[in-house]
Amino acid sequence: xxxxxxxxxxxxxSFLQYDFIKNALLAILLITPLLGxxxxxxxxxxxxxxxxxxxxxxxxxxxxxxxxxxxxxxLSMILFGILFGWLLSIxxxxxxxxxxxxxxxxxxTAVALGIALLSRRGGFTRYSNFLIGDILAIRPSDILILFIxxxxxxxxxIFFFNRLLILSVNASLARSKGISVxxxxxxxxxxxxxxxxxSIKWIGTLLINALLILPAAAARNVAGSIRSYHGLxxxxxxxxxxxxxxxxxxxxxxxxxxIVLCSAVIFAVSWLVGRGKTDSREEP
Amino acid sequence: MPTENQKTxxxxxxxxxxxxxLQLENVTVRRGGKCxxxxxxxxxxxxxxxxxxxPNGGGKSTLLRTILGEWxxxxxxxxxxxxxxxxxxxxxxxxxQHLIFDRQAPLTVADLMLANCSRWxxxxxxxxxxxxxxxxxxxxxxxxRLIDRRLGELSGGExxxxxxAFALNPIPDILLLDEPVSALDAxxxxxxxxxxxxxxxxxxxxxxxxxxxxxxxxxxxxxxxVLNRTIRFSGPTRDVLEARESGAMI
Numbered sequence: 168x169x170x171x172x173x174x175x176x177x178x179x180x181s182f183l184q185y186d187f188i189k190n191a192l193l194a195i196l197l198i199t200p201l202l203g204x205x206x207x208x209x210x211x212x213x214x215x216x217x218x219x220x221x222x223x224x225x226x227x228x229x230x231x232x233x234x235x236x237x238x239x240x241x242l243s244m245i246l247f248g249i250l251f252g253w254l255l256s257i258x259x260x261x262x263x264x265x266x267x268x269x270x271x272x273x274x275x276t277a278v279a280l281g282i283a284l285l286s287r288r289g290g291f292t293r294y295s296n297f298l299i300g301d302i303l304a305i306r307p308s309d310i311l312i313l314f315i316x317x318x319x320x321x322x323x324x325i326f327f328f329n330r331l332l333i334l335s336v337n338a339s340l341a342r343s344k345g346i347s348v349x350x351x352x353x354x355x356x357x358x359x360x361x362x363x364x365x366s367i368k369w370i371g372t373l374l375i376n377a378l379l380i381l382p383a384a385a386a387r388n389v390a391g392s393i394r395s396y397h398g399l400x401x402x403x404x405x406x407x408x409x410x411x412x413x414x415x416x417x418x419x420x421x422x423x424x425x426i427v428l429c430s431a432v433i434f435a436v437s438w439l440v441g442r443g444k445t446d447s448r449e450e451p
Numbered sequence: 452m453p454t455e456n457q458k459t460x461x462x463x464x465x466x467x468x469x470x471x472x473l474q475l476e477n478v479t480v481r482r483g484g485k486c487x488x489x490x491x492x493x494x495x496x497x498x499x500x501x502x503x504x505x506p507n508g509g510g511k512s513t514l515l516r517t518i519l520g521e522w523x524x525x526x527x528x529x530x531x532x533x534x535x536x537x538x539x540x541x542x543x544x545x546x547x548q549h550l551i552f553d554r555q556a557p558l559t560v561a562d563l564m565l566a567n568c569s570r571w572x573x574x575x576x577x578x579x580x581x582x583x584x585x586x587x588x589x590x591x592x593x594x595x596r597l598i599d600r601r602l603g604e605l606s607g608g609e610x611x612x613x614x615x616a617f618a619l620n621p622i623p624d625i626l627l628l629d630e631p632v633s634a635l636d637a638x639x640x641x642x643x644x645x646x647x648x649x650x651x652x653x654x655x656x657x658x659x660x661x662x663x664x665x666x667x668x669x670x671x672x673x674x675x676x677v678l679n680r681t682i683r684f685s686g687p688t689r690d691v692l693e694a695r696e697s698g699a700m701i
Binding site: 207211213324325328329330332333335336337339340342343344345386387390391392393394395396397 | 516519520521540542543544545547550551552553555556557558559561562563565566567569570572573574575576577599601602614617618627
């Protein structure tokens with residue numbers, strides 16, 4: 168961390184004189200590529216509603232953490248997130264209702280459970296930080312956890328991405344190649360659950376999904392191949408993260424929300440550029 | 452249902468290809484409480500090119516997807532080697548009737564093919580030697596010019612060629628083709644079946660083709676199965692066609 172602090176002190180930016188900003192910037196440089204990378208397959212697999220529900224389920228994870236007397240809710244959030252994802256997956260595959268209806272049921276139940284437990288004796292305001300997150304409160308030990316998750320995601324992507332890609336195209340094709348479809352789906356879902364829950368404290372349950380989806384959705388508007396899709400998604404995520412953090416410092420706004428707004432602007436521009444490309448292809 | 456000639460051909464091929472026999476015993480498939488396939492039994496040997504035909508909803512696609520391991524079934528499906536010893540799951544090449552996928556996805560033909568044939572992560576880069584390899588595979592199906600096209604932009608016929616190339620890598624023991632030429636013109640269909648015949652001769656692979664168009668496929672098939680929930684008729688192509696002409700086959 169000292170090397171990081173020294174490095175930033177050489178930079179000619181006044182806002183970098185504060186340690187909490189230096190920590191937040193490092194966290195953003197770790198979280199945003201994570202979300203940008205994972206978001207590509209979440210969007211391709213049409214799982215954005217699922218990841219949104221995962222984010223909301225964190226409230227129930229926090230609530231269960233308080234019941235067990237935990238000081239740090241990360242473990243209870245991760246465990247509940249994984250359990251939530253697995254249960255949802257089992258019910259989704261066996262239910263007659265549509266997938267979005269099942270996700271809606273799970274999401275609403277988890278949020279209601281979280282609010283009910285956390286609001287006992289009027290104590291909900293203590294946990295309202297989890298709704299919008301607070302990246303400026305991040306400590307070096309939290310950054311280490313983000314770094315570990317980033318390494319795990321990169322390893323998963325390096326070893327399993329090709330199989331995940333074939334699965335995202337068509338499950339029957341994947342099965343014909345001997346890919347264990349169910350195991351791969353569960354592994355990916357578990358990874359997304361971990362990723363979403365470790366990021367929630369800093370981004371907030373209300374906005375985490377936007378950061379996961381927007382950069383990838385923007386990249387899809389303009390990318391022509393898997394490589395450019397990934398590259399652009401990570402780039403858009405990094406740019407919106409850093410610019411959002413700086414803007415939030417000067418505008419005195421919530422960092423998470425400002426970052427999401429920057430992502431939304433990038434999405435709007437990419438949509439226009441993508442439209443332009445499509446129109447020019449369609450012209451005779 | 453191998454003929455004597457085929458058996459001889461197969462025996463000579465055993466030394467170069469650890470081929471598989473496919474045996475279905477009393478296989479029944481139910482979905483949503485409805486019986487799609489009822490109690491079918493047949494045995495096929497490598498080197499055969501078998502056409503499965505029958506009316507819509509007769510269970511043809513279900514049969515292929517059950518062999519693929521996609522749907523649960525009652526009965527037994529076994530793969531065995533040339534000594535009749537039950538073997539592990541063979542390499543299967545599968546070509547679905549309609550490849551349902553996200554047409555807006557930023558995915559090129561090379562991305563899909565490389566994800567299948569290389570361990571190098573596609574999101575990082577395409578290695579030159581891997582591209583050369585998939586280019587050769589695509590060349591086999593007259594689709595090498597499509598290598599950098601987006602999958603979602605391909606026409607029906609182009610997509611069928613690419614899906615076949617995907618199914619052929621690695622060279623499978625069993626090739627399952629579900630209405631493989633429905634989007635191809637007559638020239639494309641002839642090219643397609645010629646390629647399947649070449650592969651059969653070279654690798655002795657067992658091919659199951661679901662098709663409605665008997666006039667074309669019977670030129671190439673070694674045997675036919677007429678399926679309408681159960682097997683209505685099966686045997687060497689000539690026998691089945693004669694039965695059809697004499698009205699014995701309903």
